[in-house]
Amino acid sequence: MSEPPRFDRGHTDDLMSFLAASPTPYHAVANAAERLEKAGFRQVAETDAWDGTAGGKYVLRGGAIVAWYVPEGAEAHTPFRIVGAHTDSPNLRVKPRPDSGAHGWRQVAVEIYGGPLLNSWLDRDLGLAGRLSLRDGTTRLVDVDRPLLRVPQLAIHLDRAVNSDGLKLDKQRHMQPVWGLGEDVRDGDLVAFLEETAGLPGGSVTGWDLMVHPVEPPAYLGRDRELVAGPRMDNLLSVHAGTAALAAAAGRGSELSHIPxxxxxxxxxxxxxxxxxxxxxxxxxxxxxxxxxxxxxxxxRARALAGTVCLSSDTGHAVHPNYAERHDPTHHPRVDGGPILKVNVNNRYATDGSGRAVFAAACEKAGVPYQTFVSNNAMPCGTTIGPITAARHGIRTVDIGVAILSMHSVRELCGAKDPFLLANALTAFLEG
Incomplete structure (x- = not known):
C-alpha cells in the first residue's frame, strides 16, 4: 500500500461550503460545473455537433451533470472509468398550487419527495430554493437561504402519548409548513414573492421546481471536531468528491490510459x-x-464499454452505537474508517469479486483503508444507481461510499476524514 494521505481538513471545509451552496440538484450541478470550469473543462450543448478534441467537457441537463476528460492520443475504443453519484436528496417539494392555509395561518403546500425521516423536518428553520421556468423559455435558479418556513410539531400537551407510543405523522395533514399569517390566501402569492426575490418582473414565471431546505449550515462537532453534521450528504458528499477527483485526474493529461x-x-x-x-x-x-x-x-463503442468500470459512490450505514443489533454482526463499518465497499448477493448493489479487486487496487494505490458493508439478513437493504448502470449499459460496476449516521435525516452525520479519504480513492481510480 502507498503511504497514507495526510488528512487535509481543507477538503472537508470545501465539502461543507459545497453542501451549503447546493440546496437543490440544480444548484449542485451548477456548483460542480463551476469547479470543473476552473480546472479547464468547458460545457458542450447536447444540441450541437461534438468534436473529438482532447480536453475536459461536460453536459448539464436539469439536475444532472456528465463530465469527461479526453487525453491526447485517446483512441475511439479507449475505455472509460466512471464515478457515478446522484444529486437529489429526500425532502419536501412545492406543489403546483402552493398557496394554502387555515385558521389564520398562511402555508405552502408540499409533496413528500423520496423517503425522508419526516420527524427531522419538524421545528426547523427552513428556506426555499429551486428552478424557475420563465415565459421566455429560460430558467433561473433561486435560493431563499433564510428562515422562511417551519413545520411546527404538535405540543406534548395535545399528544400526551408521543414519547411512549412514538410520533405518528400523516404526510398530507401534518407536513405542510407555515410561512406567515393571514386569512386571505391568494393563488400566486408564493410565486410573486419568488419573482420579487429573484429580481424578475411580475408574471414572468410560468413553471417551477421548488424544494424546502434547512438553513442551518454544516458544522464540525465533537471534542476534537472529528465529526461533520450537515444536510444532503446523501449524496452530495459523493458528488463533491467525484468532482474533485475528476479535476485531479484531468491534471494527469496524456498519462491517462482511459477516459475519466x-x-x-x-x-x-x-x-x-x-x-x-x-x-x-x-x-x-x-x-x-x-x-x-x-x-x-x-x-x-462496444470495445470501449467492454473495458469500462464504474464506481457507484453513495453513502451507506455506519454502525449505530444505540442500534448495533440492526447491523450484520460481522460487518460494522465505522466513521473515519475509510470508504465502504457495498455487497449484496441479490444485486441491490452491483459489487462482485472482480469489482472488489478494482476498488481494492485503487485504495491500495491511494494508501486509503476501506471497509465492507453488508446488510443484516433480517433487514433488506436499499439500492443505488449501481445495478441500474450495470444492467442498462453492460458496464462492470462496483458500489462504494462513505459510512454515515442519520441517513435521510434533514441533518446527517459523517466523520471529518472520510470525505477526504473517498476523494483520494476516487482520484486513484480515475487516474488508473
Missing amino acids: VLAAFDHEENGSQSDTGADGPLLGSVLERSVHARGGSLED
Missing part, C-alpha cells in the same frame, strides 16, 4: 426513471457520442 468520467444523476431517491436519472439515456448518449466524435464505430 463523472456522472451525477438526479431522481435516485425515487427510482432513477427520468431523462436525468441513471435509468434514463443520458450517460449512454454521452459515452456513445464521445466515441463517435473521435471517429469511432459501433464496434469501437
